[in-house]
Amino acid sequence: MAPTPTRRATLAGIRAVVPILPGVVPFALIAGFAGVEAGVSRIQAVAMSLIVFAGAAQIAALDLIGSDAAIVVVVATALIINARFVMYSASLAPHVAGSPLRARGLAAYLLTDQIYAVSIIRFGETREPVRERLAFYLGGGATLWVTWQAGTVVGALGGGAVPESWSLDFAIPLVFIALLVPALRSRHDHVAAVVGGVVAVAAGGLRFNSGLLLAAAAGIVAGYVAAGR
């Protein structure tokens, strides 16, 4: 029996994300480990991945929780990191317009940098019906989701077994470096990063880690002004 077009699109979505998985697994392990490091329970560390499902925001929030930042700073930082999803959401919406709200809601829950990147390339190259586009997206998105959940469980369970002397806490800034470097595309990105970094260091002594929000805002404004010229 020949596979239906929808089924074929689902499989194509799965195949499209497989090459990305080796880059996702270390993030997931560290997101699980960051929960242990912050001192939240293993159940909470695992539940966070189900509830939030966004790596950089999860790791940043746990890092801040561990250093006793103010609750409002933790939530605001995570949401600022995830504000980029609005951009992806706007970019994807025309490609899945007309599909049921439930399907678009599921697509929203599964929206990540990775599935956005592979889907927007596919949607630009092919003229397939909305049903098949959605199947491609959900196939890839679900594969990333399963990988992420499994990785954080392993990280949360195994993280406590790693001796303190291994300094595995350093993997958290390393993960952010691995995310930061590809985010530096234009000159304005560089301006935003330099200003954000310098202000974060200078304002690092402020209470409840509030310097982080100040630094992010300063970086965005500086990059915005640089881009406007």
Added chain:
Amino acid sequence: MTSLDAAAVWGIFAAVGAGTFLLRLSFLGALGRESSIRPGLARALGLVPAAVLAALVAPAVAGRGTEVDLVTARFTAATLAGLVAWRTRNVPLTLVVGMVVLWVLSALG
């Protein structure tokens, strides 16, 4: 280790989870209308990852406030990891190089 109690942590996760879902749903959930994002907003959102990630990395590797110190194993390891990330875009390799450099320098120092 956090001094927040379990309920506060659940509250944070619920707020971040709900807020993140709404950000993701923003345009996907719109009722079939033509979706467009204002150019100014798109420009600002495009700068967010660079600004926030740099703000997270810099104090963690360079110290903060009056305790800035660039002559540390962590700063050297982070710099080399950054070079690897830039040249290879390889996440596992970036992590391995950063950790190994830190271990070697700590063992020597």
